[in-house]
Amino acid sequence: MAEALQIVSVSDSDHKPKRPRKSYNPLDSVQYFFDTEVAPISEQQRAETEEDFFLRACRWWMDKQEQQLGKLSSPYTTKSDRRATCICVECSNCYSRKGKSFQLRGTVAWSGRRVAVHLDISVAGSCSGTPRKLRADATSASPAKARAAKLAGASKMNARSIRYFVWSKNKQLLLKDGQADWDAFIEGHKDPAGLLLFTTAKPGGSYICLFPPVLDELQLLRQQGYLTKVLLASDATFNLERDEWTYTVVTAAVYRCLDHRWRKSGLFLGMARHNRELGAVHQRALQAVHAALQERNLPTACQLHTDWFPGMKEAGRAVAASMKYIPGIEHLLRNVSKSRNGGEMLRVPRLKARPLHVVASTVHTLALLPTLSLRIIALRVWLARVADADGWSEPEWCEYFRKQHCYTATLQADKYGQAECLATRWWYGHMSTIIPGHPPSQQQAEQSHRALKRAISNSPTRTAIDVLKTAKEAVGLWRERTTLESSYNLFTPAGYTSTVPLNPDAWMEDARRRPGTIVQKSRSRGSGRYFFMKCGVPEELDEGGALVDQKMLFKKLREDWIDLCFVAHVQRGAGK
Numbered sequence: 026m027a028e029a030l031q032i033v034s035v036s037d038s039d040h041k042p043k044r045p046r047k048s049y050n051p052l053d054s055v056q057y058f059f060d061t062e063v064a065p066i067s068e069q070q071r072a073e074t075e076e077d078f079f080l081r082a083c084r085w086w087m088d089k090q091e092q093q094l095g096k097l098s099s100p101y102t103t104k105s106d107r108r109a110t111c112i113c114v115e116c117s118n119c120y121s122r123k124g125k126s127f128q129l130r131g132t133v134a135w136s137g138r139r140v141a142v143h144l145d146i147s148v149a150g151s152c153s154g155t156p157r158k159l160r161a162d163a164t165s166a167s168p169a170k171a172r173a174a175k176l177a178g179a180s181k182m183n184a185r186s187i188r189y190f191v192w193s194k195n196k197q198l199l200l201k202d203g204q205a206d207w208d209a210f211i212e213g214h215k216d217p218a219g220l221l222l223f224t225t226a227k228p229g230g231s232y233i234c235l236f237p238p239v240l241d242e243l244q245l246l247r248q249q250g251y252l253t254k255v256l257l258a259s260d261a262t263f264n265l266e267r268d269e270w271t272y273t274v275v276t277a278a279v280y281r282c283l284d285h286r287w288r289k290s291g292l293f294l295g296m297a298r299h300n301r302e303l304g305a306v307h308q309r310a311l312q313a314v315h316a317a318l319q320e321r322n323l324p325t326a327c328q329l330h331t332d333w334f335p336g337m338k339e340a341g342r343a344v345a346a347s348m349k350y351i352p353g354i355e356h357l358l359r360n361v362s363k364s365r366n367g368g369e370m371l372r373v374p375r376l377k378a379r380p381l382h383v384v385a386s387t388v389h390t391l392a393l394l395p396t397l398s399l400r401i402i403a404l405r406v407w408l409a410r411v412a413d414a415d416g417w418s419e420p421e422w423c424e425y426f427r428k429q430h431c432y433t434a435t436l437q438a439d440k441y442g443q444a445e446c447l448a449t450r451w452w453y454g455h456m457s458t459i460i461p462g463h464p465p466s467q468q469q470a471e472q473s474h475r476a477l478k479r480a481i482s483n484s485p486t487r488t489a490i491d492v493l494k495t496a497k498e499a500v501g502l503w504r505e506r507t508t509l510e511s512s513y514n515l516f517t518p519a520g521y522t523s524t525v526p527l528n529p530d531a532w533m534e535d536a537r538r539r540p541g542t543i544v545q546k547s548r549s550r551g552s553g554r555y556f557f558m559k560c561g562v563p564e565e566l567d568e569g570g571a572l573v574d575q576k577m578l579f580k581k582l583r584e585d586w587i588d589l590c591f592v593a594h595v596q597r598g599a600g601k
Contacts, residue, residue, distance in 0.1 A: 049147035051127045054289045057082040075133040075140070076100055079107045082142040083129050087111060091218030094127065098163045102421070125150045184227040204228065210490055221493065222499045224313045230270065230489055233297045233313050234499050240294060242516055243277060244321040249521040252279070255323060256463055258291060258330040259311060259337070260470040261302040265478065266487040273297040273306050275314045276473045278330065278463055280526050281517050287526035289462070291473035292515065296496070298489065304336020312343045330458065332356040332467055333429065350450075353466045354392060357430060358385045376423050378417040391449070401446050404431075408447070462525050484599040
């Protein structure tokens with residue numbers, strides 16, 4: 026006898042939202058006026074200016090309220106207005122977003138260089154929970170209330186609040202303290218044969234420096250025949266000294282044999298210091314490194330590994346047209362999830378019609394399409410669907426994606442039917458098309474940042490000169506040669522550093538880890554498995570993470586095991 030079906034109501038299921046949608050009621054309506062020095066020229070500049078004025082108006086309204094308000098959200102744009110939310114931070118439930126919240130809707134009107142921002146404020150919920158202990162000088166307090174508390178004679182002032190006041194100006198100040206010491210330090214490090222060489226240095230604290238001993242080591246590797254190609258990585262790091270300036274580090278990706286295992290490492294070639302990360306700073310640092318490589322008769326870098334920071338593609342092309350720009354696809358997905366980008370302020374529009382994991386799934390699908398024609402057509406159809414009013418209706422986000430992650434490709438008209446098309450270049454997989462073993466990843470650059478911070482022993486009290494002095498000492502220690510994995514030194518004896526591994530690692534000689542044994546063991550279990558290299562050791566991945574798109578004979582598999590250091594097995598039968 027068949028069992029009776031159980032009918033479950035949707036309202037009684039576990040799919041009920043944890044937080045029901047809030048119902049906002051009108052509370053207030055205000056209008057603020059602003060004057061601009063220069064009227065915006067482009068639509069992008071106009072949108073950025075309107076967003077800045079909208080945020081300023083929201084903060085002004087929050088400061089005038091009797092309650093302590095905070096956690097102003099990033100604004101997002103609808104078809105009719107701009108919106109943002111904030112909450113009460115005086116109650117425990119409100120602070121955890123379970124009490125009173127405010128929604129601010131604003132419209133911006135232009136009259137020449139005068140801007141009017143009209144705000145409509147709505148409120149939802151009520152204050153509940155225990156009162157939170159607030160201090161007028163705490164970091165949660167608004168700047169206006171913190172200043173008022175200080176002027177009223179507050180006995181203490183939170184140091185973090187003081188930094189909050191001066192944060193917008195401290196990166197624009199010159200090195201007034203110790204200017205003579207700074208000039209003397211720069212003049213004392215212009216010897217091309219020294220440990221530290223300045224190519225550019227300004228009185229304000231910005232500079233570009235090179236590490237000549239490391240560049241000479243690349244020249245020696247080239248003469249010995251171990252450096253066949255040069256691969257560069259450029260990335261910025263922070264929190265090295267008290268001024269909180271940005272350090273852009275350029276490294277060369279190589280392999281070092283440490284404790285009988287080949288490890289991917291970064292050789293520090295140059296470093297730049299600026300008050301914020303900019304594509305122009307990356308370009309100038311790369312130009313300085315490129316000029317130093319040319320002086321030593323080294324080949325032009327064939328690859329440039331970076332993240333998706335604005336201006337990186339143009340920076341690489343400006344240095345050398347033949348240098349291929351290699352951004353990782355994981356940084357693309359991370360960049361799309363941001364509310365805005367720093368530096369050049371290429372802001373990412375908020376995606377309203379679809380969640381971000383849908384974009385990630387689509388990008389993975391596009392990257393794994395087998396032919397160029399199919400990829401071009403699928404990309405064109407997807408972007409049209411994103412921008413179309415009958416589809417996602419996200420024209421702003423579509424325009425951002427085109428500008429940031431697409432380019433105009435030149436095709437063979439007789440083969441593809443058109444001379445130009447919109448295309449993407451996403452480096453996806455365990456290696457690039459030029460150098461086996463050098464994947465499109467920022468792992469090497471991030472590891473180099475950690476090594477640099479360990480070498481400099483970063484401290485919040487360090488000055489710019491302290492960082493340079495410690496870096497100079499580190500370069501002197503890097504020159505000592507060793508093959509120990511735990512060693513602080515960077516250089517190795519001849520034959521232990523190369524562009525690619527020169528011989529299999531010791532663990533590869535183990536009979537249990539040879540390709541034939543692994544494939545035979547996989548067949549005996551009756552299920553196909555995929556193995557890819559991770560930090561020198563094969564690791565089993567699920568089928569969804571495997572990137573094998575072609576069948577492979579066992580002979581070819583054995584060759585790739587030696588050349589590319591990977592093994593893959595696809596189960597046959599059952600239509601596979």
